[in-house]
Amino acid sequence: MITVIGLGFVGLTTALGFSDKGYNVYGYDIDLVKKEQLRKGIIPFYEPHLEEKLNQHLNKNFKIVDDIQEAVSNSKIIYLCVGTPSKTDGSADLGFIFDAINSVATSIKKPDFKVLVLKSTIPPSTTSKSIKPYIEKLGFKVGVDIGLTNNPEFLREGYAWNDFMNPDRIVIGQEENTSGQIVENVYQSFNAPIYRVSLNTAEFIKYLSNTLLATLISFANEQSLIARSIGDIEIKKAFQVLHRDKRWFGTPANMTSYVYPGCGFGGYCLPKDTMALVSQAIKNSYSPELLKSTLKVNETIKEFVVNDIGEKTNRNDSIGILGLAFKPNSNDIRDTPAKVIIEGLMRRGYHNIIAYDPMSIEEFKGAYSLPIEYSSSLQSLLMKVDHIVILTAWDEFINSEESIKMKNVFDYRYIYS
Numbered sequence: 336m337i338t339v340i341g342l343g344f345v346g347l348t349t350a351l352g353f354s355d356k357g358y359n360v361y362g363y364d365i366d367l368v369k370k371e372q373l374r375k376g377i378i379p380f381y382e383p384h385l386e387e388k389l390n391q392h393l394n395k396n397f398k399i400v401d402d403i404q405e406a407v408s409n410s411k412i413i414y415l416c417v418g419t420p421s422k423t424d425g426s427a428d429l430g431f432i433f434d435a436i437n438s439v440a441t442s443i444k445k446p447d448f449k450v451l452v453l454k455s456t457i458p459p460s461t462t463s464k465s466i467k468p469y470i471e472k473l474g475f476k477v478g479v480d481i482g483l484t485n486n487p488e489f490l491r492e493g494y495a496w497n498d499f500m501n502p503d504r505i506v507i508g509q510e511e512n513t514s515g516q517i518v519e520n521v522y523q524s525f526n527a528p529i530y531r532v533s534l535n536t537a538e539f540i541k542y543l544s545n546t547l548l549a550t551l552i553s554f555a556n557e558q559s560l561i562a563r564s565i566g567d568i569e570i571k572k573a574f575q576v577l578h579r580d581k582r583w584f585g586t587p588a589n590m591t592s593y594v595y596p597g598c599g600f601g602g603y604c605l606p607k608d609t610m611a612l613v614s615q616a617i618k619n620s621y622s623p624e625l626l627k628s629t630l631k632v633n634e635t636i637k638e639f640v641v642n643d644i645g646e647k648t649n650r651n652d653s654i655g656i657l658g659l660a661f662k663p664n665s666n667d668i669r670d671t672p673a674k675v676i677i678e679g680l681m682r683r684g685y686h687n688i689i690a691y692d693p694m695s696i697e698e699f700k701g702a703y704s705l706p707i708e709y710s711s712s713l714q715s716l717l718m719k720v721d722h723i724v725i726l727t728a729w730d731e732f733i734n735s736e737e738s739i740k741m742k743n744v745f746d747y748r749y750i751y752s
Contacts, residue, residue: 337521338363338410340403340435342373344380344495345454345488346416351388352499354396356524361406362399365434370399384496407442407449412521414452414486415439427458433469440473443481450482450514456545457485459538462508482514485534487541502527508537547594550625557625561612564621598640598726598747599633599672601661606633606670637672640724640747641679647745648722650684655720655742657713658727659692659699666695673726674703681705691716693731717742725750 339350342364350362364370372379376390389397400406407413417431432455443449451470453462462485467477475481485508490498505522507529509515515531522529532540555574562568582590600606609630616623644654661671668674677688688707692699696709710716713735717723723739725732728748732739736751744751 336361336410336412338403338406338413339416340364340413340439341416341418341431341455342366342369342399343416343418344382344492345490346414347373347378347385347389348382348490348495348499349414349416349454349488350397351385351392352496353521354392355388355500358396358521360392360397361410362397363401363403363406364399370401373399382495383493388496403438404442407439408444408447410449412450412452412517413439414454416454419455419457427456427461429457429461429465431455432457432466436466436470437473440470440475443475445475445480448480448482450484450517452518453483453485454488456487456541457538459535459542461538462534463510467510478511478514482511482517483534484509484514484518485537486518487537489541489544500525505529506537506540507531508534510534553625557623560621561616561619561623561626564616564619566619596749597636597672597728598676599636601670601672602665602667603669606630634675637675637679640672640676640726640745641683644680644722644724644745645683648743651687652685652722653687653689653720654680654685655710655716655723656688656690656707657692657716657723657725657732657739658729658748659690660695660727663727663729666698668695668699668702671699673699674705676724676726677705677707681707689716689719692727693729714738 336359337353338361339346340363342350342362346362346364350360354360362373369379373389374393376386376393378386378389393399415432415435417435419427419429419432422428432453436451439449439451453466462483467483470477470481470483477483487506489502489504502525505525505527507515507518509518509531510533519529519531559570562570562573582588582593609626613623613626613630616626648654656673656677659671659673660666660668661673673690677690680688689710690696690699690707691710691713700709710719713731717738720742722745723742724745725748728750733750740751
């Protein structure tokens with residue numbers, strides 16, 4: 336048995352989706368008008384398929400209740416799908432979540448173990464830093480008396496039913512395995528990849544998804560404004576041609592390789608062309624703030640790398656740099672982040688720096704003439720250094736994880752788990 340608290344867009348889709356999978360589901364909402372509409376088989380918003388599914392499962396697999404005690408007592412899992420509106424300062428208002436938790440807590444009789452599943456969208460660290468302490472103040476030990484997980488939704492308005500029933504991924508945030516496993520079991524029939532991660536990670540994945548989409552939309556809009564400022568540009572046609580780029584369609588070098596953290600972009604094209612378009616837009620009286628921020632972040636990430644190494648090592652330590660080219664499978668060292676990072680370390684007093692790259696050592700030496708040592712092989716470098724700094728995701732480094740991890744590793748390309 337499952338209880339879903341909050342029967343809005345997310346909650347109703349969740350309740351009916353589980354009902355369609357054969358679960359018995361209780362639905363609860365504090366809005367009496369909404370509940371009466373739902374009991375009549377009418378949904379209070381437009382979303383394809385939901386009204387049909389409501390009438391199919393209402394008073395069968397899906398029961399709308401006024402008594403939350405009945406629902407919680409008879410359920411193993413309680414999904415919280417209540418609103419988290421923005422406050423005036425932009426932060427999430429958790430008031431509805433705390434109200435729902437209060438209602439649930441008063442309905443639980445120890446030692447009857449229930450699992451709370453937060454499906455409401457909440458900022459990273461909310462479950463661990465706000466919700467867990469709140470529950471424990473009510474007299475429950477999380478992981479012992481009550482389970483606590485989060486399970487972000489990835490539903491598109493207009494496509495919610497298909498997105499719920501045919502998910503591309505299911506994310507479960509957990510602090511302990513028992514609760515995570517209980518929630519995972521519920522999703523076994525969905526035949527989708529399930530990722531059990533930390534509470535903070537699950538919350539972050541949701542925001543990672545939404546803020547990427549927001550950034551892409553703003554990027555497109557800013558580019559249209561740049562085009563208008565320059566003039567005589569067919570904006571619609573330009574974007575249609577952009578969409579023909581094979582990297583959108585799952586080739587080996589697809590867009591996932593760009594939407595992945597590292598230590599900055601380099602090479603000939605991206606830095607040069609981004610700076611040139613910013614300059615051209617400004618000449619035409621438009622200041623492209625997103626592109627300017629893109630360039631700024633590209634410098635900030637390199638500063639972070641230098642500071643991070645500096646805070647966790649000593650100046651007399653030997654530092655092994657793995658990767659000089661700006662990307663793997665290339666010997667292009669133009670505007671490579673490695674140059675700026677090595678120079679930053681030298682300014683901080685590091686003079687025992689040894690570098691290795693499978694392909695671009697001679698190019699790097701000739702272009703930059705930095706007073707560092709170069710190693711002819713990965714193994715010879717590993718014999719000489721205290722720390723490893725990975726700046727390029729070469730396959731050789733990925734395949735040498737065991738030997739590399741015998742050193743203290745700074746993995747700025749996130750090639751290891």
